[in-house]
Amino acid sequence: MHLTAGRLDMRELVKSCKALSDETRLRVLNVLMERDCCVSEVRQALQISQARASRSLSTLYDAGFLRLRRRGLWSLYSIEKENLQEYSVDLIEGVRKALKDDETALLDRHRLEGGKRLGPDQVCKP
Amino acid sequence: MHLTAGRLDMRELVKSCKALSDETRLRVLNVLMERDCCVSEVRQALQISQARASRSLSTLYDAGFLRLRRRGLWSLYSIEKENLQEYSVDLIEGVRKALKDDETALLDRHRLEGGKRLGPDQVCKP
DNA sequence: CAGTTAGATGCATATTTTCGCATCTGTGGA
DNA sequence: TCCACAGATGCGAAAATATGCATCTAACTG
Structure with missing residues (x-):
């Protein structure tokens, strides 16, 4: 194991926290905790x-929280699990706990389930 | 145990994350992780x-991260441990991990140790 | 009671952030 | 090759933040 010796972690951390400092983005993260989504699904x-x-x-992607897979016209976003910063795991866990019973978060998750699946799986043939 | 049924956690969470979205405030939190401080100690x-x-x-106090004890002229701030939101524990832990080896954070902690103690303990007789 | 000191805060300013609208890009289908 | 659709982005206006300076408040001191 080489010494990563985090030197400029402050800027990274500020960036991460800023990314979480907006209701819309927290709602986005919330639905992505349910399942991977393309942009229009999040929009809906x-x-x-x-x-x-x-x-x-x-x-959220720039802050390192998300993974992006392009599938034809669609951009499929999901929560980064492999290359997630160690501290980001804690931040995300905090978000998950906080939004578990939040009204807006629950409603968003409900609409995600209810909404008809427009994702690439139905349309795109790789 | 009554049903707290967290309903409006979103706003709280945004507030918490905003509080962590500033380099100065992260540095403050960093030194408070070392020990309780009054304002002038943080300043130094x-x-x-x-x-x-x-x-x-x-x-940071308004976001629920800190505890405040007034001791005469001094305001002694410390990291809230008793009444800390469950999700805040994760957020703080994330900050701790991220700043563990950060250059600025190390320097601040060093100056905190080195600086002559101006806190209330020396001066205030309760 | 007046002076001193730690800390809080109003104000003004500079900077940053948010977000809709319109537009541009890239991919797949006809 | 042209069209249609998902998504990315430039721009500008509005709102939110950060911060220094000066000032105010509260508590201890003599």
Whole structure:
């Protein structure tokens, strides 16, 4: 094991916390905890604009919380598990606990289930 | 055990994450992980203005991360342990891990130790 | 009671962030 | 090759933040 010797972790941490400092992005993370989603699914579940959904996902991605797989026209986002920073595991766990019983979070998750699946699985043939 | 049924946790969580989304405040939290501090000790360790130290502490306090004990002229801040939200435990743990080896954080902790103790313990007789 | 000291806060300013609208990009289908 | 659709992004306006300076408050001291 080489010495990673975190030197500039402060900036990284600020970036991570900033990414979690917005209701929309927390709601996005919340639905992604249920299952992988493409942008339009997030948009539907949260009832927000396309641009807003896309930007929220990008921000979370840039902060290292998400993984992105392109499938044809779709961008399939999921919570990063492999290359997640150690401290990010704790942050995400905190978010999960906090939103477990939150009204908005519950509603978003409900809409995600209820909404008809528009994801790449139905349409895209790799 | 009554049903607390966390309903409005989203706002709380956003507030908590916002509080952690600033380098100064993370540095403050970092030194408080070493030991309880009054405002001027934080100011010295971080080499920042009095107003900035005071405001940073207030913000963290309002977010529920800190405990405050007044001792005469001094305000003694410490990390809240008793009444800390469950999810805040994870958030703080994440911060601790991230800053463990960070250069700035190390320097701040070093200055905290080195700095002559101005705290209430020397001065205040309860 | 007046002076001193630690800390809190109002105000003004500079910076950052959010978000809709419109537009651009890239991929797959006809 | 042209069209349609998912998603990314530039831009500008509005809102939220951070922070220094000066000032105010409260508590101990003499």
